Amino acid sequence: MEHVGELVRQERGRAGLTQEELAQKAGVSPTTVVRMESGEIQRPRISTLMDLADALEVPAEVFTHFSPALYPRTSSTVQQPIDLGGVGPFSAVYQREGEWWTGFVEELPGANAQGQTLAEARESLREAVELILEANRELTRREFEGGDVVREPLTV
Numbered sequence: 001m002e003h004v005g006e007l008v009r010q011e012r013g014r015a016g017l018t019q020e021e022l023a024q025k026a027g028v029s030p031t032t033v034v035r036m037e038s039g040e041i042q043r044p045r046i047s048t049l050m051d052l053a054d055a056l057e058v059p060a061e062v063f064t065h066f067s068p069a070l071y072p073r074t075s076s077t078v079q080q081p082i083d084l085g086g087v088g089p090f091s092a093v094y095q096r097e098g099e100w101w102t103g104f105v106e107e108l109p110g111a112n113a114q115g116q117t118l119a120e121a122r123e124s125l126r127e128a129v130e131l132i133l134e135a136n137r138e139l140t141r142r143e144f145e146g147g148d149v150v151r152e153p154l155t156v
Contacts (some may be wrong), residue, residue, distance in 0.1 A: 004044065004063050005036035011056045027054035044135075046127045090129065093123055105129060
């Protein structure tokens with residue numbers, strides 16, 4: 001399979017749902033499901049994939065291998081590593097502040113998030129890290145177009 005939308009379509013077929021039924025059950029727009037399945041959306045939001053997995057009653061891991069920054073929900077530890085494939089793991093630190101949980105990544109300035117629950121804070125922080133890394137990768141691609149450029153995974 002070339003993109004996660006193909007897997008969504010396959011799992012939707014197994015569940016016997018139409019695109020509209022899946023969208024309604026997952027709480028996303030029907031257009032989102034159509035665009036994902038067609039491959040127009042190749043990097044959907046983490047929260048969208050989690051909602052689709054829940055609606056299809058499949059483990060989140062079914063979809064996560066398409067993006068290294070997507071991970072299943074985990075237990076409610078206060079600090080846990082975020083594995084982003086190749087670099088890391090990063091340390092996610094969560095703290096309750098009144099009615100909200102806040103989280104940040106020690107090794108990545110600017111990566112912070114909040115949620116009303118620890119699970120929401122975790123999901124939001126993973127999305128923030130993914131967006132920061134993708135934005136930085138795009139800036140690098142634009143700056144170093146052409147010429148002799150080597151890109152490779154960095155393991156620490």
